Amino acid sequence: MKIGLEIHVQLPTASKMFCSCPTTDAEAPNTHVCPVCLGMPGAKPVLNRKVMEYGIMLAKMLNCKIPETTWFSRKTYFYPDMSKGVQITQYDNPVGGKGVYYLHGKKPIGITKIQLEEDPGKTKRVGDQSSLVDYNRAGTPLSEIVTDPDFSSPAEAREFLKQLIADIRHTIDLPGDGERSIRCDCNISIGKERVEVKNVTGLRNVERALTFEAIRQTKVLKAGGKVERETRRFDEERGVTISVRKKEFEADYGYINEPDLGVFHIGELVRSITIKESPVNMALRLSREYGISEKTADQMVLTSMNLAATFETIAKTTGSPQTAVSWATGTMAANWKAFEASGKDPKGIVDIMEKFAAGKITDVETDMELKAYMTGADIGAIKAQSADLNQIICSYLDEHPEIVDEIRKNEKAINRVIGHVMKETGGRYSSSDIVSATKGALASKL
Amino acid sequence: MKEILASLPRLNDKYSIFSCITEDAEIGDSEFLFSAKDGMTSKDMMTRCGSKILDGYRPTFDATAIERMRNAGGKLIGKCNMDEFGFGTFSTTSAYGIPKNPFDLERSCGGSSGGSACAAAVIDGHISLGASTGGSICCPASFCGVYGLVPTYGRVSRYGLVDYGNSLDKIGLISSDPERIARFLPVISGKDTKDSTSCGQPKLELKGKRIKTIGVPEEPLAGVSKEVLSSFESSLDALRSMGIEVNRIKMPSLKYAMPAYFILATSEASTNLASFVGMRYGQQDGDLSLKFDDYFTYFRTKYFGEEAKRRILLGTYTRMAGFRDRYYSKALKVRLHIIEYYKKIFSEHDAVLTPTMPFVSPRFDEISKMTPIESYSADYLTCPPDLAGMPHLSVPCGYNRDGMPIGMQFVTDHWEEDSLITFAKDWDSAFDVRKPEVSL
């Protein structure tokens, strides 16, 4: 089974690709339009600088070869939402060619190319009589990422998309609903002929469409039939793919260069742009450089790339990655959300950890200082609370000495203590605080 | 100016210059009158490019060149008839009237800016905006006995010019007086952030630079009619007597310009015209319950004229998978070669000179008998500079027995409009340019 994807990602610019119309949601259809995106005769496109920059960033993220000079092409096809009858895209010398992207940091997925292009408008059917077109989306910038047919299963294609979207979101600050704005053309062949399922939206649907196609093609071949080379679409409700057109009726796009825009010498720009490390790459690197498990590194990166970066600083300054990682995944991770909301400098955290590493404060004090700094709570109150919590745990353990014996035999028995304390304190303490306090209290008794 | 405005309807009855005349009879603060080829958008008048498919298109914006002329005190009096989308050499494919030659109403004004050249010839003190892709300014200027200047590609913003071939189109000026061309070229030139291709130009400076040496390529002269050749040869003598050095040169590569031009122009045109489908502007009277492919096909079949269809078919073919390399990609590379070739000539000569057209304006009955390839071939002298994006100028240089004008065409290197304009002024005082008799 061979699967390849063509992924369309909307780029988060403020204005459209070739005109200044806003890309934000409009109050009504056809209100974010102008002669350029409506394709009025006489209007000319002018390229948005940000589109080129985003394209280069993604090309770098995908480890693509980036040419010194790039330009645009016209793809001619007739559709009501394609206002110019032509889509401005890239054909010769796109912004990125031949790249490679590692799934889970291991399996290389070939990137055929990445190109920049404009989105068409949106079309609505009215009964079966006519269509209604809204050109607000026309001219929104897209990058199209084309992979080699390197996926061996629909599930793998989905995994790839999940990782890719997270990376793209991180690299170009794609808004949270990034997945919604990602559309895929899925190519799949079981036998010799390739079938393309056009315009599938969402990770789950990509996997569903591919799975359906894999089964359909397998059945056709088993029955001694031939899979036809064609374009199909995915019906989300029924979960099936439907033939749209056979190969011989494919449009003749007749690509030509786009003279209205000229060429772009991007070498300088390419060298001046550095991209942020992707979450996946960061986790892999942390695991490798600091000898921590991949799972732990993943966990930190998933909580926040900034947490992972803070971990790295602490590991470096204290020279003890193992201690740094246990604090980073413990107290720090538990309070990270509050810390990010506070907008404080991570340097404060590093300072506390340095005092701890130098033996100036105990682990209990470190825990309290971190909490106080990260959440902005008063250190006195935390101390009192901590004492209070400790008091509750200790008195419970004193009243039930048999539990300590039980825990010696079976670690999971600790949950009884935790459960009791939770009930007793009625939500005053976070579960992670209770867990760590319980463990601390037990440490002296076991 | 008021009299001219009042005479426009009668002029149009006689010559079919305009597809649209201004309804505003007031002169107001205007300092001069001008007209523009109907391929340029105008807020106050329809823009139809000589095509039925654009009937009803009322642009919301002025072409930059028109806007700049208005800002300089100009009043736009009308939109000039042209071949449909610029597809022609004789303005005979216009859907809104075929302009008639002021020297002989049975003959063509040339094309595709035929209406503009006619306006320049018959209206006193007039300046008209034309546009050239492959001879569309020089040809009609030559046939109508006036001056036509095509600036370097990118000199004048194309914003608002309805595209024919985007890598070839240029807006230029046509007038009976070179002084007016000199006056208005700086008005319409200059960078425009709405047209990227205008943004790389050096500043236009008209300092009176003179052409001192001319290269006259031998090969193209073989295809020129006797009367044109003899008038051209006499003009060479006149040039020598003006102190200009005239050298015979060889430019064998010029013969590749016409096919390369047609392939690039029609490839680009066929994509530009893909937006004309009976939606959004122009004709929209179709039955929307048809499937989109059928609806579009209905419109395009009904409203595009015969020559437009021919060129769309031609251009669709030359860029199609399987043929693209042989035609489109090859033509791009040949264009680069021709540019290099011109540059080489310009390292030794200030200008290249040929006749503008191989014959004087033909009669309409002769035109109707021409095969497509015969009429395309008529552009073989004007195509090369247009293909190469070089500025060029047609000046009247003689008249045949019947008094029909003959023109010659100067080509200079990129951005060298200055010497063309200086030459036109010098020539105008040395050569006796005839005015057509205009009786209404």
Added chain:
Amino acid sequence: MERTTVERVARAAHFALSEEEFEKYSKDLAEIFDYFKILDEAPEGEGYGVNPLEVGDVLRDDVPGIFIDPYELLKDMKTYENYVRGPRLL
């Protein structure tokens, strides 16, 4: 020129040609391409060839703005509740 090729071109260009037109255009195109054969032997230049003079690096800043009233743009279009009306899709 082969009939199937002309049919393919006409379909791509969205023209419905009559039998007569097919014949006429096939003949015209054949003549034109016969003439264009001289291009095969033509020398080639160096470069990109997007424009006859290089147009390079013209970019606009990413600043949104609307300069022509969209309702004015829609004035001559067929619309329904501000949607542009188009032909049937399927």
